[in-house]
Amino acid sequence: xxxxxxxxxxxxxxxxxxxxxxxxxxxxxxxxxxxxxxxxxxxxxxxxxxxxxxxxxxxxxxxxxxxxxxxxxxxxxxxxxxxxxxxxxxxxxxxxxxxxxxxxxxxxxxxxxxxxxxxxxxxxxxxxxxxxxxxxxxxxxxxxxxxxxxxxxxxxxxxxxxxxxxxxxxxxxxxxxxxxxxxxxxxxxxxxxxxxxxxxxxxxxxxxxxxxxxxxxxxxxxxxxxxxxxxxxxxxxxxxxxxxxxxxxxxxxxxxxxxxxxxxxxxxxxxxxxxxxxxxxxxxxxxxxxxxxxxxxxxxxxxxxxxxxxxxxxxxxxxxxxxxxxxxxxxxxxxxxxxxxxxxxxxxxxxxxxxxxxxxxxxxxxxxxxxxxxxxxxxxxxxxxxxx
Amino acid sequence: xxxxxxxxxxxxxxxxxxxxxxxxxxxxxxxxxxxxxxxxxxxxxxxxxxxxxxxxxxxxxxxxxxxxxxxxxxxxxxxxxxxxxxxxxxxxxxxxxxxxxxxxxxxxxxxxxxxxxxxxxxxxxxxxxxxxxxxxxxxxxxxxxxxxxxxxxxxxxxxxxxxxxxxxxxxxxxxxxxxxxxxxxxxxxxxxxxxxxxxxxxxxxxxxxxxxxxxxxxxxxxxxxxxxxxxxxxxxxxxxxxxxxxxxxxxxxxxxxxxxxxxxxxxxxxxxxxxxxxxxxxxxxxxxxxxxxxxxxxxxxxxxxxxxxxxxxxxxxxxxxxxxxxxxxxxxxxxxxxxxxxxxxxxxxxxxxxxxxxxxxxxxxxxxxxxxxxxxxxxxxxxxx
Numbered sequence: 001x002x003x004x005x006x007x008x009x010x011x012x013x014x015x016x017x018x019x020x021x022x023x024x025x026x027x028x029x030x031x032x033x034x035x036x037x038x039x040x041x042x043x044x045x046x047x048x049x050x051x052x053x054x055x056x057x058x059x060x061x062x063x064x065x066x067x068x069x070x071x072x073x074x075x076x077x078x079x080x081x082x083x084x085x086x087x088x089x090x091x092x093x094x095x096x097x098x099x100x101x102x103x104x105x106x107x108x109x110x111x112x113x114x115x116x117x118x119x120x121x122x123x124x125x126x127x128x129x130x131x132x133x134x135x136x137x138x139x140x141x142x143x144x145x146x147x148x149x150x151x152x153x154x155x156x157x158x159x160x161x162x163x164x165x166x167x168x169x170x171x172x173x174x175x176x177x178x179x180x181x182x183x184x185x186x187x188x189x190x191x192x193x194x195x196x197x198x199x200x201x202x203x204x205x206x207x208x209x210x211x212x213x214x215x216x217x218x219x220x221x222x223x224x225x226x227x228x229x230x231x232x233x234x235x236x237x238x239x240x241x242x243x244x245x246x247x248x249x250x251x252x253x254x255x256x257x258x259x260x261x262x263x264x265x266x267x268x269x270x271x272x273x274x275x276x277x278x279x280x281x282x283x284x285x286x287x288x289x290x291x292x293x294x295x296x297x298x299x300x301x302x303x304x305x306x307x308x309x310x311x312x313x314x315x316x317x318x319x320x321x322x323x324x325x326x327x328x329x330x331x332x333x334x335x336x337x338x339x340x341x342x343x344x345x346x347x348x349x350x351x352x353x354x355x356x357x358x359x360x361x362x363x364x365x366x367x368x369x370x371x372x373x374x375x376x377x378x379x380x381x382x383x384x385x386x387x388x
Numbered sequence: 389x390x391x392x393x394x395x396x397x398x399x400x401x402x403x404x405x406x407x408x409x410x411x412x413x414x415x416x417x418x419x420x421x422x423x424x425x426x427x428x429x430x431x432x433x434x435x436x437x438x439x440x441x442x443x444x445x446x447x448x449x450x451x452x453x454x455x456x457x458x459x460x461x462x463x464x465x466x467x468x469x470x471x472x473x474x475x476x477x478x479x480x481x482x483x484x485x486x487x488x489x490x491x492x493x494x495x496x497x498x499x500x501x502x503x504x505x506x507x508x509x510x511x512x513x514x515x516x517x518x519x520x521x522x523x524x525x526x527x528x529x530x531x532x533x534x535x536x537x538x539x540x541x542x543x544x545x546x547x548x549x550x551x552x553x554x555x556x557x558x559x560x561x562x563x564x565x566x567x568x569x570x571x572x573x574x575x576x577x578x579x580x581x582x583x584x585x586x587x588x589x590x591x592x593x594x595x596x597x598x599x600x601x602x603x604x605x606x607x608x609x610x611x612x613x614x615x616x617x618x619x620x621x622x623x624x625x626x627x628x629x630x631x632x633x634x635x636x637x638x639x640x641x642x643x644x645x646x647x648x649x650x651x652x653x654x655x656x657x658x659x660x661x662x663x664x665x666x667x668x669x670x671x672x673x674x675x676x677x678x679x680x681x682x683x684x685x686x687x688x689x690x691x692x693x694x695x696x697x698x699x700x701x702x703x704x705x706x707x708x709x710x711x712x713x714x715x716x717x718x719x720x721x722x723x724x725x726x727x728x729x730x731x732x733x734x735x736x737x738x739x740x741x742x743x744x745x746x747x748x749x750x751x752x753x754x755x756x757x758x759x760x761x762x763x764x765x766x767x768x769x770x771x772x773x
Contacts (some may be wrong), residue, residue, distance in 0.1 A: 015668075015671075017664075017667050017755070018664055018667055018668055018671075021660045021661075021667065022660070022664055023660075023665050023666035024660045025657045025658075025660035025661050025664075028653055028656055028657045028660070029657060031653075032653060060548065061548070062480075062543060062544075062545060062548070063545055063546070063548075064484075064545050065545075067451055068478070068545050068546050070586075101448070101449070101451060101452070102449045102450075103448050103449050104447075104448065104449040104453045104625075112638040113635050113638060113639070114638070115450075115451075115639065116448055116640050119464070119543070120762070168448050169448060170619070170621070170623075201448075201452075202621060204588075207483070227696070233548070254643075254644075257647075261423075261650055261654075263528060264415060264654075265411070265654055265657055266406075266429070266659045267415050268412045268415055268416055268658050268661055269657060269661075271408045271409070271411060271412040271661060272412065272657075272660060272661035272664060274408055275405050275408050275409065275661065275664060275665055276664060276668070277402060278405060278408075279405070279668045279672075283672070284659075296629075332642045333642060333648075334641070334642040334643055335639035335640050337640075340450075342639070355600050365444045382539070
C-alpha cells in the first residue's frame with residue numbers, strides 16, 4: 001500500500017521556512033547549472049548560424065583564423081576558378097575575396113577597448129550570406145569610404161551608430177547602414193568595400209576567400225582540389241565548421257568552468273536536502289511508527305520520504321529554471337580567444353536544457369533523500385512508537 | 389562565559405546535522421576562495437606591471453605591426469631611457485592544447501627592461517650567442533619538461549612553417565606574482581627568416597616597450613611619442629604597461645563578472661543551508677527556550693545562545709575551508725599548467741572568506757533568535773518539535 005501524495009505534500013507545507021530555504025538553495029544551484037548550459041548553447045548557436053553549409057572558407061594552411069590568414073591575389077584567382085564553385089546570374093563566380101582585420105574600438109559609456117572585426121568584402125559578399133539583411137540606412141557604395149555595421153556593434157561601440165564616422169587606417173569611414181545577421185557572428189562585425197580597405201591598410205593580399213559551391217556534396221572534391229593544388233598553400237573548410245571551430249576554446253572553457261562549479265555547488269544543496277530530510281525523519285519518528293503499525297510497509301515509508309525529497313528538489317529546480325529563463329533577455333559580449341575579436345551572444349534556453357536542469361535537481365533531491373529515507377524505513381515499530 | 393560553553397554544547401547535540409552543515413560550509417568557503425583567486429589570476433598581468441614602463445603599439449589594433457625604425461625614433465623622445473621590442477609569435481607546440489605565449493624579443497635590451505625575469509648569467513651569455521636560442525620561464529619548463537639544451541619545435545600560425553628553438557636558459561620570477569610561463573627568442577632570427585619568405589612583412593615589431601626615467605613622466609612621454617607618429621602610415625598608441633594589460637582584461641570582462649557573481653551565489657547557497665539548520669534547531673528547542681525563560685533568563689541570553697551556536701558552526705566551517713584553500717589552489721594550479729601563469733591566494737581573499745563565514749553565521753541566526761526571544765512561555769512549553 002502506498003502513502004498518498006497529499007500526505008507528502010502536506011509535510012512540506014507544514015515547515016514553510018525550512019522548505020523555502022532548502023528549495024531556495026537548490027534553486028540557486030539549478031540557476032547556475034542552467035545558465036551555464038544556456039550560455040554555451042547561445043555561443044554555439046551564434047557561431048553555427050554564422051556559416052552557411054554550402055559555403056566554403058579558404059584560409060592559408062595552419063593559420064587557424066581569418067585574421068592570421070594571408071592569401072595573395074594569384075592564389076585567390078586560382079581558387080575561384082575551381083570547377084566546384086557556383087556561378088551567379090551575371091556569369092561571375094559566387095566568390096568573395098575578403099580582407100579581415102581587427103580594429104580597436106571603445107565601448108559606449110565605459111570607453112573600454114575591444115577588438116572589432118572589420119571585413120572588407122567583394123561584390124558577392126552579401127549574396128553569399130543570405131542571413132545578413134540591411135535593417136537601416138543603405139548599403140555601402142563600392143569604391144567609397146563607407147561602411148555598414150552589425151547591430152550588436154552599433155549598439156555597443158561609440159561612433160559606430162548610423163550616420164557616425166569611425167577613424168582608422170588614416171581615413172574617416174562613415175557608417176551608412178546597419179545590418180542584422182540573425183544573431184550570428186556577423187552581427188559583431190563592420191563591413192566595407194574590400195578594395196578600399198586593402199588600399200587604406202596598405203595590404204596587397206587578401207585574408208581569405210569565401211565561395212559558394214554548386215552543390216553541397218561537392219565540398220570534399222573542392223577541398224581535395226584546392227588542398228592538393230601545388231600552386232596553393234591553403235586549407236578549405238565548410239563555413240559552418242570553420243566558425244564552430246573558432247569558438248571551441250571559449251565554449252569549452254565556459255562548459256568546464258560551469259559544470260565544475262555546478263557540481264561543487266550541488267554538494268552544498270545536497271547537504272541542505274539531507275539536513276532537512278534527516279530532521280523530517282527525526283521529528284516524525286512516532287508518526288512513522290504509527291504508520292508502520294497501521295500496516296504500511298517499509299517500502300512505502302522509503303518511497304514516501306524519497307518522494308518528499310524529490311518534490312522539494314523539483315520545486316527548487318522549477319524556481320531556478322524560471323529565474324534562469326529571464327536570462328534570455330541578457331546578451332553577453334566578450335573576446336573570443338581564438339579569433340582575438342569581440343563576439344556578442346545571448347543566453348538561449350532550449351527544452352533540452354530545461355529537462356537537463358530538472359533532472360539535475362531530481363538527482364540532487366534523490367541523493368539528499370536516500371540516507372534519511374533509509375533510516376526512516378529501518379526504524380523498528382516498537383522503538384518508533386516509544387519515541388513519542 | 390557560560391553562554392559560550394552552552395552554545396558550543398548545543399552545536400554538538402545534533403552531531404550529524406552540525407557535521408553536514410560544517411561540511412557544506414567548508415565546500416562553499418573553499419569554492420568562494422578559489423573563484424576569487426581565479427579572478428585575481430585574470431588581473432595578475434596588470435598587478436605585476438611596472439609604472440616606469442610604457443607600451444607603444446599600432447593605434448589601429450595589436451594585429452597591426454610597427455616599423456622597426458620607430459625604435460630609434462622613440463629613443464630620442466625626452467624622458468625615455470631605454471626601448472625594447474617584443475613580437476607575438478603565436479606558435480603551436482605539438483598541438484593547440486599546449487598554449488603558452490611566445491615572443492620574439494630584442495635579446496640585449498629586453499631582459500634589462502624586465503629585471504624581474506632572473507636568468508643565470510652563464511645561461512644568458514649562451515642565449516645571446518645562439519641566434520636560435522630561447523629563454524623559457526620556470527613554470528613553462530616544469531609543465532613541459534624543457535631543459536637547457538632541448539630543441540623545441542613550434543608550428544607557426546602567423547609566421548608559416550615549423551620553427552625550432554634551442555632552450556638556452558630558464559628564468560625565475562623575482563616575485564611571486566611574476567609570470568614565468570613565457571617563451572622568448574631572438575627577434576633577429578624571426579626577422580631574417582621573414583625577410584626571405586615574406587619580405588613585405590619584415591622589419592616590423594608588434595610592440596615597443598619604453599622605459600621612462602620616472603613614473604610621473606608617463607602621460608607626457610606617451611603623448612610625445614604618439615605625436616611623433618601622428619599622420620604617419622602607422623600611428624601609435626602609447627599607454628602604461630598597466631593600462632595595456634587592463635585592456636586585455638577588459639576584453640574578457642564579461643567572464644570575470646560572471647565568475648564574480650557566481651562566487652557570491654555560492655555564499656547565498658550556503659547561507660540557505662545554514663539558515664535552515666538554525667531554523668530547524670531553534671524550532672525543535674522552542675519548549676527549551678520557554679523553560680529557560682520561565683527560569684528567568686532574558687531574550688538577550690537566548691539570542692546570545694543562538695548567535696553563539698550559529699557562529700561556532702560557521703567559524704569551524706570557515707576556518708577549515710580557508711585552511712584547505714591553499715593546498716587545493718596549489719593542486720588546481722598544477723592541473724591548469726600554464727593556462728593561469730600566476731595563481732596565488734591573496735590576503736584579501738582570505739579576509740573575504742572570513743567575512744563571508746561571519747556574515748553567514750550571523751545572518752542565519754537572525755530569524756531563529758527573534759523567534760526565540762518573542763516566544764511566550766506558556767505557548768513555548770506547549771510546543772512540540
